[in-house]
Amino acid sequence: MSKYNDIVNYIISEVENKNLKYKQKLPTVRMLSEKFDCSKATVVRAYAELEKEHVVYSIPQSGYYLVENNDELNRSVHTDIINFSSAAPDKGILPYEEFQHCLNKAIDIYKQTLFDYSDSKGLPNLISVLRGEFQEYQIFCREENVFITSGSQQAINILFNMPFPNGKNNVLVEQPTYNGALKSLEFSSDRIIGIQRSFKGINLDELERRFANCNIKCFYTIPRFHNPLGTSYSGEEKKQILKLAEKYDVYIIEDDYLADLEIKSNSYPMYYDDISSRVIYLKSFSKILLPGLRIAAVVLPKILTNVFKEYKKWADLSTSVLSQGALEIYIKSGMFKAHVKKIRKTYSERMNLVKKELAQANMPYLKCHVPDTGFFACIELIENVNVSNIIKELRYSSNIYLEDVEKNYLKDYFNDNILKISIARANSENIKSGIPIILDKISKIKEEKSFYNDVFNI
Missing domain, CATH: 1.10.10.10 (Winged helix-like DNA-binding domain superfamily/Winged helix DNA-binding domain)
Known part of the structure; x- marks a missing residue:
């Protein structure tokens, strides 16, 4: 401890x-x-x-x-609280003291810059460091295409609101998706359109129909470790999506927020296969370092850089120099690589434990969807059982906190049979003790429902 x-x-x-x-x-x-x-x-x-x-x-x-x-x-x-609801990283494994050292050094190095506004594009030294770091993710780009934003949410807000060269006005989002993207679109003049993403993936024929007929300017997608499903697209699915984007003149916003947790050596981002400059690559550092850091990087096609810079400039003038400088030092020192190695192992082990605990369930009315790593796993209830009741009863009877996925959906797409389990802040002991309780609660509620149906012939 x-x-x-x-x-x-x-x-x-x-x-x-x-x-x-x-x-x-x-x-x-x-x-x-x-x-x-x-x-x-x-x-x-x-x-x-x-x-x-x-x-x-x-x-x-x-x-x-x-x-x-x-x-x-x-x-x-x-x-005694077991938190399976939070999407924020585990405070117990975040590098507070190491990063404080980097902040102190950043103050010394950039003390003169702190009195002035910096380039809205981002700190040149950090951009240079990130360009090299991105090669670890198979992202090969020029420094002029990299922008630093105040967290990924700011980048999403800008991209949804700025015009695109294709002259189109609608944004396509997976259903379900990250609720911050949906909230951003509530304040955008663009129309939001959904497309179902299930545990099996996305229907490519339906995607083509959306691209062809719905005036889509960009498609916001989370290809790996999806929020909230936890699933990832296959390499072939990514390539097919790229082909359709090129065919119908659609840009792709690839939110790769948990790239650092990837354990497969042959799993690459969509950006890697993009030969037509369609992909906007978005990488957050809040989920693996410090949520309060509020630093993200965006890699843009050249044709979008000028308009993005203008929108970024008037969004906040400039991103915090202190945070950018500290991140630069943290990466250059080698501490970032060491930290990534640690959390990659931690979350892989936690997810394997979730898989092991859920494997104990002998319940034909549910399916368990557990990735190899990431933050999210899901229990899919095949028969109609009220998920909201399960969440409420677990909170009040067992101090187990889960979050309803309703906020991840547009109204017409809401699927009420998914129970999301986040291990972002749940350690091994939480998983070992909490998962059996969740399964037991589902079983009891199902038995009560069956008894009620039998008695009243429903």
């Missing part, structure tokens, strides 16, 4: 044992730093987490204090 978790658990334990009380000043950062033999930054991070969960509050120039009548202590922070 990390020092950060040790400190959080120590504070909770002291409160439960009534050694810390309301209005009493909590141990100082210095005291805890010495007690746990760690950096002050680790202590501050631990207190920040407790503050976020409304366990403590801070008074400037004074210190930290316990929140009165704290109900959150026994819920959000306590270790």
